[in-house]
Amino acid sequence: MQQQQAKKKNQRVEEVFDLFIKHMKSFLQEAKLNHEEYTNFVDWADRLGKKGELPLYADVFLETHVLQAMYSKMPGTQPSLLGPYFVEGSPLVESEPGQPLVLPKRPDEPGEVLYFKGNVSNIDGQPLANTHVEMWHNDNSAKYSNFDSDAPDFNLRGHFYTDENGDFEVKTIVPIPYSIPTDGPTGEFLEYMDQHSMRPAHLHIMFQAEGHETLITQVFFEGDEWLETDVAEGVRDELLTKLEDKGDHKEASLDFVMRPL
Structure with missing residues (x-):
């Protein structure tokens, strides 16, 4: 033997x-x-x-400090939390030239319509064409598909690619603030700390481009009541954007800068 x-x-x-x-x-x-x-x-x-809450606790109470220690003095867009609600295998979203990409949603999806524009470049200001972009967020009931929502799998989730100028535009709905789960040990911890459980409304976005470090971040909206006291401390000033009221929809935009490997 x-x-x-x-x-x-x-x-x-x-x-x-x-x-x-x-x-x-x-x-x-x-x-x-x-x-x-x-x-x-x-x-x-x-x-x-x-209880299966270790990823939740680590994302909410530890990851932001890890990211700030690693990246706060580095060039490029600051990362924010991946969060516990990311799901691999989201559908590819495509569109006709000149038309926005549309995240998968129900025909009667409740919520305010949002058109979100972005640009992706490197730290030298050069646009990053064909960057892989993953986007996901909660619905108008403050829940995420594939988890606690009644919506079908991959609702308000999708991946797509930037155009030749590093640009993209997505049509979806405006996300809303939500509470992290409080019925387990994480909720106990919040009680010990006398801390609320709310997160401000945000979009999750992940960028992947050849020769560059993967950028995982979030987009927040000015005026949200929970920005200053986000339970996960994930808000960064440079990740804030303004929701412009266009009558029948809202518009917002933000540019992103990726770091080389």
Whole structure:
């Protein structure tokens, strides 16, 4: 019987873990945690995992700080949260020349009609043609398709490509503010912190272009009552745009700049 080949040690995992332990010791000394508090945390974290809320908690309370530490001083559009509601395999959205792309939606989709325009370029100002763009957002009941919404799968979700000038225009509906789930351990944490659970209205957008770092970000709208107190702290000033009232629809626009690899 052949001896099983030993797995090669991952030096990067060891390096990061050693740093984690080093700084965890300093944190424990500063926080002055006792063993009961530690075991209560482990129990809460166990329930967080069993409830399936670890991605939710990490997205809402950790990811924004990770992103700011990585990108706040770098050129290009600032990233924001991926969020727990991204779904792979969205349909390709195409349109006739001169016509906006239309995100998949129900024939009687409730909500205000939104035309959203954008441009994608690199940090040198050159337009990025044929950039892959993924867009998704909630519906007028504040829910996301493929999750807790009654809408069909991939409602208000789609992917498309920028034109030769890096431009795109999408017809959809205006998203609305919503509460993150509060019926589990994440909700317990909010109660401990005496914090509300609301997120401002936003569009999720992901950009992928050859030779460039994938940009995952969000678009927010001026005047939203939850901008200053977003539970996920995902709002960035440069990700704000204005909703222009055009009578039978709203219009908004924002430009995006991608960083090279």
